[in-house]
Amino acid sequence: MSAKILIVAEHDGKKLNPSTAKCVTCARTLAGAQVTVAVLAAEAAPVASQAAQLSGVDRVVTVENPANLHALAAVLAPQVVALAAPFDIVLGPSTTFGKDLMARVAGLLEAPQVSDIMAIESAGRFRRPIYAGNAILTVEKAGEGKVVGTVRIASFEAAASGNSAAPIEKSTVSVTLPTHTRFISVSAAKSDRPDLQTAARVVSGGRALGSADGFKILYSLADRMGAAVGASRAAVDAGYAPNEMQVGQTGKIISPELYVAVGISGAIQHLTGIKDARTIVAINKDGEAPIFEVADFGLVGDLFQIIPEIERLIS
Amino acid sequence: MKRILVGIKRVVDYNVRIRVRPDGSGVVTDGVKMSINPFDEIALEEALRIKERGGAEEVVVATVGPADCQQQLRTALAMGADRALHVQADGVLEPLTVARALLQLIEREQPLLVILGKQAIDDDNGQTGQVLAALWNRPQATYASKLELTGETARVTREVDAGLETLEIDLPAVITTDLRLNEPRYVKLPDIMKAKKKPLDTFTLAALGVEPRQQLKLVRFEPPPQRQKGIRVKDAAELVDALKKKGLL
Ligand SMILES: Cc1cc2nc3c(=O)[nH]c(=O)nc-3n(C[C@H](O)[C@H](O)[C@H](O)COP(=O)(O)OP(=O)(O)OC[C@H]3O[C@@H](n4cnc5c(N)ncnc54)[C@H](O)[C@@H]3O)c2cc1C
Ligand SMILES: Nc1ncnc2c1ncn2[C@@H]1O[C@H](COP(=O)(O)O)[C@@H](O)[C@H]1O
Numbered sequence: 367m368s369a370k371i372l373i374v375a376e377h378d379g380k381k382l383n384p385s386t387a388k389c390v391t392c393a394r395t396l397a398g399a400q401v402t403v404a405v406l407a408a409e410a411a412p413v414a415s416q417a418a419q420l421s422g423v424d425r426v427v428t429v430e431n432p433a434n435l436h437a438l439a440a441v442l443a444p445q446v447v448a449l450a451a452p453f454d455i456v457l458g459p460s461t462t463f464g465k466d467l468m469a470r471v472a473g474l475l476e477a478p479q480v481s482d483i484m485a486i487e488s489a490g491r492f493r494r495p496i497y498a499g500n501a502i503l504t505v506e507k508a509g510e511g512k513v514v515g516t517v518r519i520a521s522f523e524a525a526a527s528g529n530s531a532a533p534i535e536k537s538t539v540s541v542t543l544p545t546h547t548r549f550i551s552v553s554a555a556k557s558d559r560p561d562l563q564t565a566a567r568v569v570s571g572g573r574a575l576g577s578a579d580g581f582k583i584l585y586s587l588a589d590r591m592g593a594a595v596g597a598s599r600a601a602v603d604a605g606y607a608p609n610e611m612q613v614g615q616t617g618k619i620i621s622p623e624l625y626v627a628v629g630i631s632g633a634i635q636h637l638t639g640i641k642d643a644r645t646i647v648a649i650n651k652d653g654e655a656p657i658f659e660v661a662d663f664g665l666v667g668d669l670f671q672i673i674p675e676i677e678r679l680i681s
Numbered sequence: 682m683k684r685i686l687v688g689i690k691r692v693v694d695y696n697v698r699i700r701v702r703p704d705g706s707g708v709v710t711d712g713v714k715m716s717i718n719p720f721d722e723i724a725l726e727e728a729l730r731i732k733e734r735g736g737a738e739e740v741v742v743a744t745v746g747p748a749d750c751q752q753q754l755r756t757a758l759a760m761g762a763d764r765a766l767h768v769q770a771d772g773v774l775e776p777l778t779v780a781r782a783l784l785q786l787i788e789r790e791q792p793l794l795v796i797l798g799k800q801a802i803d804d805d806n807g808q809t810g811q812v813l814a815a816l817w818n819r820p821q822a823t824y825a826s827k828l829e830l831t832g833e834t835a836r837v838t839r840e841v842d843a844g845l846e847t848l849e850i851d852l853p854a855v856i857t858t859d860l861r862l863n864e865p866r867y868v869k870l871p872d873i874m875k876a877k878k879k880p881l882d883t884f885t886l887a888a889l890g891v892e893p894r895q896q897l898k899l900v901r902f903e904p905p906p907q908r909q910k911g912i913r914v915k916d917a918a919e920l921v922d923a924l925k926k927k928g929l930l
Contacts, residue, residue, distance in 0.1 A: 659910065
């Protein structure tokens with residue numbers, strides 16, 4: 367029997383987040399899976415058409431409601447539950463959007479949730495990291511019923527956007543939505559740099575950068591390389607970089623082609639976030655720093671000399 | 682009484698290097714240092730600060746787990762919690778079971794606010810707060826980095842992928858903590874003595890009417906794949922060359 371999988375799309379009202387295309391790839395690893403993407407929005411059309419183009423998507427369902435303008439888990443969850451009835455597996459991305467929402471969906475369904483799925487072995491069997499990635503656990507659904515999951519997006523490539531489009535169906539769900547949760551604001555720091563979570567190259571700075579001003583040499587190098595900029599928790603806590611730049615266990619888990627760690631010691635919680643990077647470069651003045659144990663290329667020295675030099679060499 | 686309920690989980694201390702048992706049945710926990718889940722310490726700290734500002738009258742900590750968990754409840758009492766509740770339970774406890782037990786405690790205690798950690802650093806599930814809010818049919822504000830109570834509502838700043846999001850929620854509600862919400866205080870020695878006299882009530886899951894169900898079987902634990910050790914380059918020029926050769930620059 368082929369599994370029916372529902373994926374809850376992440377979007378900002380206009381653009382589909384790349385995390386959704388990664389969920390599609392994850393779902394598609396299950397042979398014969400039927401993949402439906404749900405778009406809950408105030409106006410679903412633009413996002414729904416992007417979802418329909420993803421290769422591997424069989425069907426898109428939309429639920430339009432003014433209350434869906436901002437993604438509030440308490441508002442979206444009952445709608446997802448209403449859509450979920452015919453499905454075996456309900457997936458969302460393991461981003462702050464998906465983690466917040468899917469567990470509430472699991473709670474309403476009283477279904478088990480598998481967090482941070484890194485592999486689907488069968489319709490009821492999954493692999494996921496625990497202990498900050500220091501162990502990998504295989505779990506299996508024990509009884510009948512649905513499984514809810516969040517997909518560890520660093521483990522999957524994004525499904526390509528093809529030319530053919532899956533059918534889009536409008537759905538109306540009749541559930542009363544709570545008003546106890548109200549959106550006030552979001553500080554979306556606008557930047558022209560690539561998105562940290564999907565960038566092919568990332569340059570990250572740690573406590574050693576010393577100040578927000580110190581980070582400027584990284585921005586400059588990153589722009590030269592077409593890279594996104596990340597930071598360690600120590601750098602964020604010290605106010606050198608905004609929190610959305612944090613990489614690691616409690617920040618973003620990323621899988622770029624190239625990760626350059628600058629003045630970062632390589633604490634286990636930081637390494638959790640970069641394990642899937644294809645190539646890791648470490649620049650640190652302490653030759654004993656743990657970051658060198660995972661680095662493909664290590665350079666011992668003072669970052670304030672090395673970074674401008676690299677920039678010169680690639681200009 | 683204005684009360685805050687804080688969920689406390691006993692976990693392997695975050696400084697411990699985790700080792701998977703050779704037979705794949707779990708991770709080594711014998712003789713390993715155990716602590717309060719770091720996010721739960723932050724949850725407790727926030728509750729204590731709210732109380733100290735006059736926003737609540739009582740802070741109650743609760744844990745679901747085996748007898749050993751009382752050590753962490755005592756630590757929480759030493760940090761400043763007024764009372765502790767221990768729901769005795771053995772074996773694998775899934776978020777749904779924990780949330781059902783916490784919901785029973787909520788019905789008894791009628792808290793204004795429930796604060797949990799955003800995730801337990803052992804199972805890394807990150808589910809219990811949201812599951813509890815769903816069962817309770819109340820608001821949730823996860824990944825909080827700032828919390829302001831204003832009478833019947835709370836304003837919560839959340840750490841989301843895009844940056845910082847602010848929500849307004851009606852109380853009572855469930856909050857889950859992110860690391861930057863606060864920095865927990867250290868426990869002082871005299872407080873450890875005082876904590877021994879504070880009330881700690883125990884329950885069983887059965888007495889609360891909660892049946893522990895395991896919906897996910899734990900099949901196998903494995904160590905993660907190791908990265909290959911790389912090479913040292915001598916200067917920036919050698920690094921740039923190496924990266925160019927790999928097509929990365
Ligand atoms: C529950 C929990 C979750 C956490 N989550 C995260 C997370 O998600 N992400 C994260 O990053 N951390 C996280 N941490 C924090 C983590 O443990 C470390 O404290 C943090 O990663 C250290 O950051 P850092 O490497 O920038 O600073 P440090 O450890 O202070 O390292 C600075 C490095 O810079 C080097 N240096 C100094 N000056 C120079 C110079 N001029 N040139 C070159 N090198 C120089 C030093 O040799 C040193 O190695 C978490 C901690 C806990 C407890
Ligand atoms: N057994 C438990 N007892 C009390 N609180 C718990 C327990 N398990 C989880 N929690 C709370 O729920 C949060 C999230 O846990 P988890 O969903 O397991 O990642 C933790 O930070 C705790 O605050």
